[in-house]
Amino acid sequence: MKTQNLTSFSEFHLLGFSEDTDLQLILFGLFLSMYLVTVLGNLLIILAVISDSHLHTPMYFFLSNLSFSDICFISTTVPKMIVDNLTQNRVISYEDCLTQMSFYILFVCMDHMLLTVMGYDRFIRNMQAINQTAVSKFFLLELTDDPELLFLIFYLFLSMYLVTMIGNLLIILAVSSDSHLHTPMYFFLSNLSFSDNCLITCTVPKMLANTVAQDWSIFYTGCLSQVCSVLVFGGLESFLLTVMAYDRYVAICHPLRFRTCWQDPDVVAHDKWRLNRDLNEKDFEKSAL
Incomplete structure (x- = not known):
């Protein structure tokens, strides 16, 4: 008869970044500052778009909605992590x-939809300019x-860029x-941090x-290089997040197989010996009864 994993669970135990108390306090302050800077930055963008009548255009309407979506996106995970x-x-x-994952996926999809619409809006405007005259740069x-x-x-x-870079480097x-x-x-996670640094470096320094x-x-070549770099590092981040999610899935649903794959062979052999010993003791007790 084929054996199945019938283990039921009602909660997950998360891995921390480190057991060092001093390092935990540093990480707490770092992530809290990154969260506050990101929230305040997006709120200022929304306020600027609302208060300036020159920005009441479709592009900045989508930008303000993107800022709001970004606030909701980071608020699904970061506050919980900071409190924990x-x-x-x-x-x-x-x-x-399950609730956290649902909102996370919802706001990620909303971000992608808004970025797609904003890209299409820019494409229409640029194509109109190209149809009127030959251009070598975009304004x-x-x-x-x-x-x-x-x-x-x-x-x-600039502060958001520096905090993000320093945070990922730490x-x-x-x-x-x-x-x-x-x-x-x-x-x-370390590769994701490196990819994140490369992703923001593709656009933010040029904007500053x-x-x-x-x-x-x-220039047209600079714009093309920037778009290609964003697509490459954005795809790399999506790939790394997928692999990390699968790693957690295997660790939660198949813990014995996960330990066998990644633990020290001597530790695994010792665990198998202890398991066989316990099974033999149970068999001996049953035969004695």
Whole structure:
């Protein structure tokens, strides 16, 4: 008769980044600052679009909705992670996990839909310009005409970029330096952090340079290179997230197989010896009765 896994569970036990208390406090402050900067940045974008009548266009309407969706997106996971890191509680119920995943997928799909619509809007406008005259560069729309608000947005995006870069570098450093984190899950996490740094570097530095120089043009080759890089690193992030999800699935649904695949062979052999010993003792007790 074929054996089946009949184990039932009502909660998941999450893995923390580190057991070091000092490092946990550093990570707590880092993720909290990243979360606050991201939320405040998106709120400022929404406020700028609402308050400036020059920005009442379809492009900025979609941009404000994208900012709102981004706030909802990060709020599905980051606050829970921050609270768990502070309270040392690494348990999440099955219902909470299912709800979190549902909202996560919902807002990711909303982000992709808005980005697709914004890309199509830019495509229509650029094609109209190309049909009128031959062009070698594109002229981008700035976020606002107000110089003071423009420099405020510059410092905001610069701080978000630096915090994100430093945060991802700290994750890579933590995974590399702590031998307890030399597992497949954290290997993929460090690669995800590296990919995230490459992804934001494809667009944000160019935008910051344009804001300082008040030059809102980009050459056709530069635009093509930027789009290709975003697609490559965006696809790499999606692939890594898929692999990480499958890794967690195997660890939860097939824990014995997962341990056999990734643990030290000596530890696995010792566990098998203990299991065989316990089974032999039970068989001996049954035969004695």
